[in-house]
Each structure stands twice: as C-alpha cells, then as structure tokens.
Amino acid sequence: MRKVILTCENISKRFGSIQALNKVSFELYKGEVLGLVGDNAAGKSTLLKIIAGYYRPDEGEIYLDGERVEFNSPLEARLKGVEMIYQDLMLAPNLGVVDNIFLGREVKRAAFLLDRRKMRERATEILSMLGGKDIPLTSKVFNLSGGQQQIVAIGRVFAVYR
Template sequence: MIRTQQTLQTNLGNPILECTGITKRFGGLTAVNNVDFKIHNGEVVGLVGDNGAGKSTLVQIISGVYLPDEGQICVDGEKVAFSSPMDARNAGIETIYQDLALATNLNAADNIFLGREILNKKTKMFSVLDRKTMKEEARTILKELEITIPGLDRPIRELSGGQRQAVAISRSIYWNAKLLIMDEPTAALGVPEQRKVYELVGKLKERNVPIIVISHNMNDVFTVADRIVVLRRGKKVADVNVSDTNDEQIVSWMVGKDDDSKESE
C-alpha cells in the first residue's frame, strides 16, 4: 500500500517506537541529552546533526548497544530495556551500520541467515545447515526487492558497497524488521549506488516499514524523509515535517546560528 504524505500526517496511529528523556553520558561528556524521539509505521525520519551531535549514540541506544543513563524506550507501547543488539533484533529493530557487520567471506544467502540459520530437518541433531532452503529464500527476498547481485554463491567481499547495503537491507526485511535504522547508509557509496539504496528505502516505506536514516547529505534527507529530527550537542533542537522546512533552516539548526528550535507537534 502506498501512503501519501497527507495520510501519513493525519493517520499516524500509535508510535512503533517512543523514546522519552533519553540521556547518555561518556564520562564527563553528555552525548545524548534528554532527547524525546518517536516514529510511526510508514514514516521515514531523517536524523541529522553535525559531527559528534549524538546521532549514532542515540541509535545505538535504540538498537541495544548502550543502555541509556536516563530515560525510557517503548516499542509498540511496551517498555523495553535492551541489553544487547540481539535483544533489539529479536524485538524487530534492525540496524545497518556503515560497516554493515556482514561476514565478507560468506555469500549473500549465508549472510541473510547469519546467526539464525535454518537447520536441515532430517539431520537437525548434527546441525547441518539447510543451504538449499536458505538460498531459495534469499533468492526470493532479493527478487521481491528487485535487488540484483552478481551471484548468490559469491562471497560478500566480491560485491560492491551498494550491493552489500542491499544484502543487509534484505536481511532486515526478511526477518520482518519492525523498525529499520540506517546510520550513514550511503557514506561510502558512489552516486548510482546511493540512488539505489534510497530507492530501496522508498520500497520499504511502501511496505509500511518505519525507517530512521542518519545522513549528512541534505539532498538525500529531503528526498527520502517525511520528518527531520535535528540534534545539536546531544540535544534535540528541531523535529519538523519535511514539508514545513528547507535545507537552509535545517543547517542553521545543526550549527546553532538560529536559536529558535522547533517541534512539529
């Protein structure tokens, strides 16, 4: 189902993720300072801010890398406290970091099933992987997302950056991500590959998957996001619908020349 901007704004329902008063300190430094953040199904939120603003730290809290020092996280209205990234993944929160955490010596199918392998039913006791099923399932999900990679048997190290991103995204979708987080997904990619990744973001949005995208590229943010959240020195200084702002205003919030912070709601 393709949702229009209009329906998104008027029919958001309950947030899939709601963070309240999140604070994270590293020694004397407050990396994330009392931040409220929420996202609904079908929404793409661009998370922006200057270097060191706290973007990665905030998403690492959401994805179970760090526990916050203060504040609370609710997923689907239930309070959660993830003690590991696997905890967050089990709750449906998939994060794609710039380095992707793919195993470069394994092929795409093995990567999609990494840590969640399908065992051969007949020989389950010997832990034999059901490679045939994993490969078929991988082929299906890649086809569904219209992702072309050179060969399902090729190790990931032989794929381009964009193709690796695509495999990581398929993995998240295959496992029914409730929320997808992408930290600088296109930073290391060439222009055509960046476009491909953002096309994929559009496809996931059509499937109603909410996505948080961190990016330094204002063009990308304005192309894919419905809403933009700006962090500055750990604090949220703006939370606005894309239709109510422009890149100049976002940049001024990021660097702090304009002291009027803004919330859309």
C-alpha cells in the first residue's frame, strides 16, 4: 500500500484583492515525484511557500505523515523535515563544499568549536547519496558545474536530518 506523506486540503491564499490559491487539494505519496505546472502567477510558488512555512494559508489544512501541521516560519517547517530549494541556489561561491552544506547548520563539539571531521564525514555521505561522490570536498563552489552546485544545495537539506 502506498503511504501518503503530505496532504494539502482546500488551501486558499489571498494577497489583498488577488486570489493566489483557491481550495487547492492534493496528496503526495512516499517515493512519488509530483510536478506543479501552470502559467506565471498561477500560485505554484505561493503553494510551495505555504508548505515550507514562508506564508500561512488563509484557509485549509496541511498534514505531514497524517499529522496536522501549522508552520509559523520556515524554521518550524525545516524542523519537521520540510524545506524549499530555490532556482537561485543561494550558495556562498567563495566557500568550500562542506561549508556550504553546513552553512547555518554547523556541527559543533563545544559552544563555539566546529566539528569539521564530522561535517566532512557527513558531507561525504550526503554527496554519495545524491550521486555527487565525485565532487571534491575541498573545492570552492564557484569551481563546480551547475549540476554539482545543485547537488550541494540539495545536500544542505540533509545536513540536519539522518
């Protein structure tokens, strides 16, 4: 039996007089790839920003693994395993691969000491999982191809989840 991991029920959102979303409902199943297709200003980004905690819906409910959730911020969503990756990858080009993966998510040994060994080990695991095991950990991001940069950006999502 297929497992539903995300349910959106009757999600609506207005920005002043503009109806961005009107009772959008769908289910996402584990292992499924779901495409959102629509014209410019159709509400695709608005829907994703609601799911990721950037906006609150005016109406409707969101369920993760069957549990109703209400996110007041992207951090709350991230702590539940929901994160958004933008077309602009928001990487720091002059930093290395490991530093980009853990930027804002650093692993610490003590209050202010980074555990660089653990960060390198985890970065290696993450890159291998995403098909980027050939990406040198010591490379500056600006030296990577566009596809490799995408892998690093996606890897940031996994930096805090095991």
